Amino acid sequence: MRTSSNPAFRNLPGNGQSGGYATFDRSGGALGAAGAYGEMAGPDVDPGRAGVDERPLTIDDVVMKTAMTAGTAIIAGVLTAWSGLYVLALPAAIVGLVLGLVLTFKPQWANAPMVLLYSAVEGVFLGGLTGILERIPNLQGVGFQAIVGTMGVFLGMLFVYKTGAVRVTPRFTKWLTGAMIGVVVLMLVNLVVSFFTTGGIGLRDGSPLAYLFSIVCIGVAAFSLLLDFDQAERAIRNGAPARFAWYIAFGLMVTLVWLYLEILRLLSYLRGD
Known part of the structure; x- marks a missing residue:
């Protein structure tokens, strides 16, 4: 079974195991996809199915929750940039990293308050960073362009996935994971x-190599969305x-944050010239 390059989706029950969505055993304990994420307390359910007292996952659930998390991040980001609280960017980045690791290794904690908190914190980080860039004359409006670009890539990759233009196969997954x-x-x-050296090896200094590296990062992040869509579809199909x-x-939010950062960086290169 395919596994996602997104570390968050590696903890989805059924990811990387035969029998679909089958991480819960009948004793109520569960192991992560690779057995490295510890136990998850869960109800007594048949492998691959929601319990009799639970409603199965639907596409509407995924769309609604994803829209809520993305909307929370956008609102938090806009408020941070508008209020000029750019100083919050660094602490928000640290808190967001901690929350991301917690939710990745403790997927049973992924509920509405925790996920929305993560989205809000990431929004503050992105908003603060974007606000700092917007103060540079050549970069005014770069935040809006990055948001439009991120949404465009997301919708474009969703279209690619639904039409089957690019199939998520085990070979594709291995290639993308390696990338x-x-x-x-x-x-x-x-x-x-x-x-030790100013500019490092030139991947983030605005040089032609930096342009190329940013484009590669955007491409990898964009194709990672295909794996995320596939994981969500199989979770729905298996009755999670x-x-x-x-x-x-x-x-999905983890991938979108990375995608936005890379698009914002590339735009800063292009408009900074």
């Missing part, structure tokens, strides 16, 4: 080298409990 690992490794190398809509929304 993501490569991108992360290059980011870390650039960060470490930047401590409706409460997992919040976790699916969280996983």
